[in-house]
Amino acid sequence: MGLIGLTTEELSELVAKHKAPSYRGKQLSHWIYRRYASDFNEMSDLPADLRSDIHQEYTINPIHISACVKSSDGVVKYLFEMGDGERIESVYLPYPDRVSICVSTQAGCPMRCAFCATGSEGLSRNLTAGEIVGQALALQRERPDRRISHVVYMGMGEPLLNYDATLKSVRLLINEVGFSARHITLSTVGVPDGIRKLSRENAPVTLALSLHAPNDQLRARLIPTAMKWRLAEILQACREYFDATGRNLTFEYLLLQGVNDSPEHAESLATLLEGLPGNVNLIPYNPVKVDQTFRRPNTKGIQAFREVLERRGRVVTQRMERGGGISAACGQLRRHAFEAQQPEISAAPER
Numbered sequence: 001m002g003l004i005g006l007t008t009e010e011l012s013e014l015v016a017k018h019k020a021p022s023y024r025g026k027q028l029s030h031w032i033y034r035r036y037a038s039d040f041n042e043m044s045d046l047p048a049d050l051r052s053d054i055h056q057e058y059t060i061n062p063i064h065i066s067a068c069v070k071s072s073d074g075v076v077k078y079l080f081e082m083g084d085g086e087r088i089e090s091v092y093l094p095y096p097d098r099v100s101i102c103v104s105t106q107a108g109c110p111m112r113c114a115f116c117a118t119g120s121e122g123l124s125r126n127l128t129a130g131e132i133v134g135q136a137l138a139l140q141r142e143r144p145d146r147r148i149s150h151v152v153y154m155g156m157g158e159p160l161l162n163y164d165a166t167l168k169s170v171r172l173l174i175n176e177v178g179f180s181a182r183h184i185t186l187s188t189v190g191v192p193d194g195i196r197k198l199s200r201e202n203a204p205v206t207l208a209l210s211l212h213a214p215n216d217q218l219r220a221r222l223i224p225t226a227m228k229w230r231l232a233e234i235l236q237a238c239r240e241y242f243d244a245t246g247r248n249l250t251f252e253y254l255l256l257q258g259v260n261d262s263p264e265h266a267e268s269l270a271t272l273l274e275g276l277p278g279n280v281n282l283i284p285y286n287p288v289k290v291d292q293t294f295r296r297p298n299t300k301g302i303q304a305f306r307e308v309l310e311r312r313g314r315v316v317t318q319r320m321e322r323g324g325g326i327s328a329a330c331g332q333l334r335r336h337a338f339e340a341q342q343p344e345i346s347a348a349p350e351r
């Protein structure tokens with residue numbers, strides 16, 4: 001079991017069991033969440049016998065980096081292995097003005113989106129809060145040159161179907177690691193009860209809704225398991241989230257040529273979102289070698305779609321193309337690791 005995942009209060013309770021005063025819990029918290037310690041020997045101001053006692057029962061980080069693949073533009077995709085051998089992915093994205101990471105909340109995913117490698121394999125299990133936060137801390141330790149400023153919950157899994165662990169990880173990132181809630185984005189396919197619950201948590205993260213279609217019928221083709229929640233209900237929950245938190249939403253829209261990218265689809269999308277605050281983020285599909293089902297629209301088509309939305313008064317952004325050399329979609333690195341023992345990835349980086 002990892003210490004990462006425990007709050008300072010829980011760490012203080014832990015040291016109390018070993019007859020140590022509660023300030024030792026705060027020291028422990030400082031070492032793991034602010035100094036990214038990965039070895040008990042680094043914790044020089046904690047008594048050696050206390051470190052040794054805790055080490056009998058706990059590791060520090062419950063996950064470790066097992067491989068990575070680097071793109072020429074600085075993006076790095078990491079494969080993590082957990083205690084039971086399950087594997088997940090995270091992505092490190094450096095920009096001139098910030099460093100963002102994309103973390104996973106589940107090993108696999110139950111949503112089975114038609115365009116996603118992770119979804120095609122189904123869910124293995126939920127991650128713990130420690131396994132979610134552990135991704136951020138391991139990457140910060142791995143890349144000490146720049147401070148990670150933004151965390152996006154957009155990796156493997158549907159965060160709101162692992163609600164308690166996801167929320168605890170958000171609180172740990174804010175309260176223990178020191179992230180601003182404004183710099184945390186939680187991406188969901190739209191789980192109305194989860195969105196409503198989150199709006200009452202006083203953890204005002206940015207909510208990104210993976211919309212991808214302007215009507216229920218088309219959406220059911222792309223996100224089959226999301227059919228139990230109608231768009232009207234999802235968008236009503238989004239409105240409640242905005243009312244409760246004051247945070248604008250982002251509507252993610254994956255553009256798939258000939259599927260959801262016509263000007264008529266753009267008109268329907270604009271109508272669907274009328275009265276709802278938030279920008280639309282267009283994501284032109286990034287084709288994956290192993291799956292030729294979908295294609296990326298051409299530049300003219302993307303521009304035409306965008307113009308319809310803008311003419312209807314919607315602010316539109318387009319996701320910056322990053323990680324070209326590692327164009328594998330979400331879940332591809334994990335799949336490689338399962339299918340072949342020698343994928344085109346490097347071994348775990350040295351510490």
Ligand code: SF4
Pocket residue numbers: 109110111112113116117118119120155156157158189330
């Ligand atoms: S796109 Fe996201 S929600 Fe859909 S199957 Fe993949 S990981 Fe799950």
